[in-house]
Structure formats: C-alpha cells, structure tokens
Amino acid sequence: MTTPRLKRRDGAVIDTALIAAFAEGFSGAVIQPEGAGYDAARRIWNVSIDKHPGLIARCQGVADIVRAVHFARDNDLLVAVRGGGHNVGGRAVCDDGIVIDLSAMKAVFVDPQQRTVRVQGGATLGDLDRETHLHGLAVPTGVVSRTGIGGLALGGGVGWLVRKHGLTCDNILSCEVVTAAGEIVTASADSNPDLFWGLRGGGGNFGIVASFLFQAHPVSIVLGGLVLYPRDQAAALLRHYRGFMATAPDELTAYCGLISTPDGMPAAAVALCYSGDIAEGEKLLQPLRGFGTPFLDIVQPMPFPAMQQLADGSFPDGTYNYWKSTFLADLSDEVIDLIVEHGNRATSPLSGALVEFYGGAAGRVAPGDTAFAQRQSEFNVGITAQWTDAAEAQQHIAWVREAWDALQPHSSGGYLLNFLGEEAPTTIQAAFGANHARLVALKTKYDPTNFFSLNQNVAPAR
Structure with a gap:
C-alpha cells in the first residue's frame, strides 16, 4: 500500500512543514508512517484493528497533550486517544488522522x-x-x-x-x-x-x-482462582451459580461460563475472587467449589495483583477479537440453555461465553448519580470470539452475532459500555440509558464540534 499521510477531515494532505513545526515544540515522540517504530506504535491488542494514522503523538506530559489538541484543532484532524489500547473496538487508533498517545504517561x-x-x-x-x-x-x-x-x-x-x-x-x-x-x-x-x-x-x-x-x-491477599468442570456440566453449573450468587456477600465476585482449557478442551468454569477474611471465605465458598465434579480447582489465597493477572493468558496480544454483550432481564433456565447451546457451537477454542453477576456496591448507587446508567442490571453475558487466522474472521463473527441475536428477546435493553465493539448508535445510546439526554447537553457544552468522536460517541445537539 502507499505510505499513509496525515490528512484533514476533508482529505487534504497536511504540509510536512506544519508537522515539523509541531514536532519542534513537542517533548514526546512524534512518530510518522515512514519513521522507525511506526508499525509497532500503531498496533493494538486486537489485531482485527489495522489502522494507519497519519501521525502518532506520544505524549510525555500534559503540555504535550495540550499541544497535540491545538494542532489537531487548527488543522481539522480526526483524533484518536490512546491509553492502554485494549478496547475491543479499536477506538485508540484511526486512519489518516492523529493518535494522541498517552501510553508513556504511566506514573x-x-x-x-x-x-x-x-x-x-x-x-x-x-x-x-x-x-x-x-x-x-x-x-x-x-x-x-x-x-x-x-x-x-x-x-x-x-x-x-x-x-x-x-x-x-x-x-x-x-x-x-x-x-x-x-x-x-x-x-x-x-x-x-x-x-x-x-x-x-x-x-x-x-x-x-x-x-x-x-x-x-x-485489599492485599484475596481468595481467588478457577474451578473447572467438564463441558457437559455447564447448564447445571450455571443454575447452581445463579442460586449461589443470589445470597452471596459483597466480598465475593464470581463469573461463570463456557471456556476451553489451554490445550483446547471444552470446559465450564467459575472464576472467583473473595476479598474478605480468608478463613471465612474458605467456608463460604465450599458449596460453590464442591458442586458437581470439577476436574481442577485452583482457588487459593493470592496477592491481589496475581488475581488481576489471572485472565491475562486468555486475552493475549496478537489475536483477532470480536465481542458482543448484553444485560439480561433474568438468568432464566431458558437463557441458560441458550448460552450453553450457542457456547457449544463456538468456532474457536479461544472463544467463550461468560455470565457476570454484579449487584452489590455498584448496584446501590442511583443510576443518575453518575453517567453509568446500568446500575440495577445484575447479570451481563459476554460472547467473545478470539482466533489467530485472519481468513477465518467471517465464521467467528457469525457465531458471536447468532448467539447475541438468540439472547436479544431476553435482554434488559442495556449494554456494558466497555464491552461494546463497533455498534450502532442506538446500541450506544441504550448503554447510556436514561442518562443519554443529559450527556448530550454536556457534550454540547464541552465539545460542540464532536472533536472527540472516536469513542462510544454521544453526538452534540445541532
């Protein structure tokens, strides 16, 4: 392909002298398509996203951010903002515009x-x-x-x-x-x-x-880990999980679903973290861990950072990803059967279907107290496709969409914002729920031209 160039939103190419002047007063790294490190700098975790920015401005501090914003405004550039680059929808990068990259600001x-x-x-x-x-x-x-x-x-x-x-x-x-x-x-x-x-x-x-x-x-030491079951126990496990979590204390967060082991064997799993007294947690979790016939139980006391890294291996860099999710009106038997049916049809051993139960402290905040609206939705189901061969994209994406479509009659109509990939504006609006109108007014006040548009976008009033 031809070398990407930095362009205005109307397609006009930015003069190299303007870029040089910008770089002269920028303390971080100004990375251009022809420069060393460009391909590494434009890549993000989800390799389904293959964007070619015209300029990557890797900021060292707030002054660099301000300079990059003014440069983008003055030249009418499309702007992407990168932090960790782990958003499944790839909003951290763009074609032809500028990436304001905060990844060096880690203090x-x-x-x-x-x-x-x-x-x-x-x-x-x-x-x-x-x-x-x-x-x-x-x-x-x-x-x-x-x-x-x-x-x-x-x-x-x-x-x-x-x-x-x-x-x-x-x-x-x-x-x-x-x-x-x-x-x-x-x-x-x-x-x-x-x-x-x-x-x-x-x-x-x-x-x-x-x-x-x-x-x-x-929070220092938690009781956490995984309990793995043969896949044929998935439906019974989800029903047990539903009943157990209904009376679980706030100290316990647990997710349940259909995954595969590292060697590709289909399994059902509970992943859990108990952040209270360890001895009390051991007693509390006994009915959950003792259910059915698990073939692996690696729940144990561990430092909280180790708990935070437990899922890292399941979402490695360099794989193709496509996700969809929805909050459920109820985790009924019918919904469980649908999750298991479609989970068993997964087209990649790296893919999965996971039920997450929230409630607790997050559910005791009123939906209007913050912009996050989905406070009373307790069960969220995520359908996550992950694969390694670009040529297989169509079949894996189709699996996610079919599973998600099957669950829509049981959806609460709400969605978890951070789980959204490339979704229709109506889905993004539904994620904001009753707070959307207030967010439109706020957007109109702080960003009336939609300068920050590569996000789960709230368009300003016209």
Missing part, C-alpha cells in the same frame, strides 16, 4: 495515609496494582492487567472488587482534563461537577484525562 503516586492514588492516563491496571499493593491497597478496576486505566474508568470499570467497592468510576475523586478547546480543567465534586458526573461512565466524549485521583481500599 502512579500512592498516598497511604489518605488511601488515595494519583494515576496518569496512560497507566495500565498492572502499573496501578504494582504500586498500591506495596501499601496493602487496591483500586477497583478490571480483570486483565494490560488494560489501560483511562478507557476502563471512563466507561465504568467492572472487575474483581465491583461488588465490594463499586465500579472503577465510583472511586474517582477528581480528574485533570484537557478539553476539546485545549484548556486544562479539574473535574471533581467541587470543581466542574457537571463534567465530573459525565466522566464517570460517559466514555471519552468530554476530554482527555491526563490523570485521575482514585480512592483506594485495604
């Missing part, structure tokens, strides 16, 4: 007395966990340590501590934000509270968060 500063953590926008969950664990603390985040904290937190953030300590966005105390106008503002309960509301679950619609201040919690 984490812990205040153990206040139990707060200042985190730059390019840090991953692993970066965060490494520093907080030294102080016996943790911030509720996701389940794959290579995920970027920025995209996760702005979209809500669901992980192993969600039932005890809430969503990632529930634990944001303040944000340092570069707006679409290139201004630096603080968003908190006391400063720009409307923006603070929108950043907690509204996605990347309102600005680039250069750093977050999070509330941390005393």
Whole structure:
C-alpha cells in the first residue's frame, strides 16, 4: 500500500512543514508512517484493528497533550486517544488522522495515609496494582492487567472488587482534563461537577484525562482462582451459580461460563475472587467449589495483583477479537440453555461465553448519580470470539452475532459500555440509558464540534 499521510477531515494532505513545526515544540515522540517504530506504535491488542494514522503523538506530559489538541484543532484532524489500547473496538487508533498517545504517561503516586492514588492516563491496571499493593491497597478496576486505566474508568470499570467497592468510576475523586478547546480543567465534586458526573461512565466524549485521583481500599491477599468442570456440566453449573450468587456477600465476585482449557478442551468454569477474611471465605465458598465434579480447582489465597493477572493468558496480544454483550432481564433456565447451546457451537477454542453477576456496591448507587446508567442490571453475558487466522474472521463473527441475536428477546435493553465493539448508535445510546439526554447537553457544552468522536460517541445537539 502507499505510505499513509496525515490528512484533514476533508482529505487534504497536511504540509510536512506544519508537522515539523509541531514536532519542534513537542517533548514526546512524534512518530510518522515512514519513521522507525511506526508499525509497532500503531498496533493494538486486537489485531482485527489495522489502522494507519497519519501521525502518532506520544505524549510525555500534559503540555504535550495540550499541544497535540491545538494542532489537531487548527488543522481539522480526526483524533484518536490512546491509553492502554485494549478496547475491543479499536477506538485508540484511526486512519489518516492523529493518535494522541498517552501510553508513556504511566506514573502512579500512592498516598497511604489518605488511601488515595494519583494515576496518569496512560497507566495500565498492572502499573496501578504494582504500586498500591506495596501499601496493602487496591483500586477497583478490571480483570486483565494490560488494560489501560483511562478507557476502563471512563466507561465504568467492572472487575474483581465491583461488588465490594463499586465500579472503577465510583472511586474517582477528581480528574485533570484537557478539553476539546485545549484548556486544562479539574473535574471533581467541587470543581466542574457537571463534567465530573459525565466522566464517570460517559466514555471519552468530554476530554482527555491526563490523570485521575482514585480512592483506594485495604485489599492485599484475596481468595481467588478457577474451578473447572467438564463441558457437559455447564447448564447445571450455571443454575447452581445463579442460586449461589443470589445470597452471596459483597466480598465475593464470581463469573461463570463456557471456556476451553489451554490445550483446547471444552470446559465450564467459575472464576472467583473473595476479598474478605480468608478463613471465612474458605467456608463460604465450599458449596460453590464442591458442586458437581470439577476436574481442577485452583482457588487459593493470592496477592491481589496475581488475581488481576489471572485472565491475562486468555486475552493475549496478537489475536483477532470480536465481542458482543448484553444485560439480561433474568438468568432464566431458558437463557441458560441458550448460552450453553450457542457456547457449544463456538468456532474457536479461544472463544467463550461468560455470565457476570454484579449487584452489590455498584448496584446501590442511583443510576443518575453518575453517567453509568446500568446500575440495577445484575447479570451481563459476554460472547467473545478470539482466533489467530485472519481468513477465518467471517465464521467467528457469525457465531458471536447468532448467539447475541438468540439472547436479544431476553435482554434488559442495556449494554456494558466497555464491552461494546463497533455498534450502532442506538446500541450506544441504550448503554447510556436514561442518562443519554443529559450527556448530550454536556457534550454540547464541552465539545460542540464532536472533536472527540472516536469513542462510544454521544453526538452534540445541532
């Protein structure tokens, strides 16, 4: 193919002198298509995404972010913002435009007395966990340590501590934000509270968060791991899981579904994390772990960062991915049978169907208190296709869509924002639920030209 060029939104090529002038005052790395490291810099975890930006601006600090925003505005560029690059929809990169890349901004500063953590926008969950664990603390985040904290937190953030300590966005105390106008503002309960509301679950619609201040919690050693069963026990296991979680304490987060073992054998699994007293957890989990005839039980006390890395091997870099999910009105027997039926039809041993139960602390926040609207939805089902041969894409994507279509009559009509790939605007609007109109007003105030459009987009009012 021809070498990509940086272009305005109307397709006009940007003069190289303008790029040189921009680079002269930029302290980070300005990576162009003909330069060393370009192919590595444009790649993200999901290799289904193959975009060729005209320029990658890898920022060293807030001044670089501001400079990149002004350059993009002045030249009418399409803008993608990259943190960890782990979004399945590939919104961290674009064709022909500029990627404002925060991946070099990874600093984490812990205040153990206040139990707060200042985190730059390019840090991953692993970066965060490494520093907080030294102080016996943790911030509720996701389940794959290579995920970027920025995209996760702005979209809500669901992980192993969600039932005890809430969503990632529930634990944001303040944000340092570069707006679409290139201004630096603080968003908190006391400063720009409307923006603070929108950043907690509204996605990347309102600005680039250069750093977050999070509330941390005393979490050090947890009881966690996997219990694996033969695939023919999947339906019975899901029914048992449903009943067990109905009365489970907030300290327990557990997911259940159909996966394959590393050697490709179909299995059913429960993945769990208990963040309370270990001895109490051992007793509490006995009925769950003792169900049926598991062929492997690796539940054990472990440092929380190890728990956070438990799923890393299931989502390696360099694979093709296509996901869909939906919240369920109810995990009925009929729904369970559908999940098992379609899970058994998976076209790749790397693919899976997973049921996640939330509730707990996250469900006790009112839907309108933050932009994250799906507070009362307890069961989410994710259908995740993963494969290694590009030529097989059609069959794997078809499997996901067929499973998702079969579940739609049982959907609550809500969706988990961070699980969305390339979806229709109506699906994105449904993910925001009753908060969408308020988000439109906020977008119109802070980004009236939709400068930040490569996200789960809320379009401004016209």
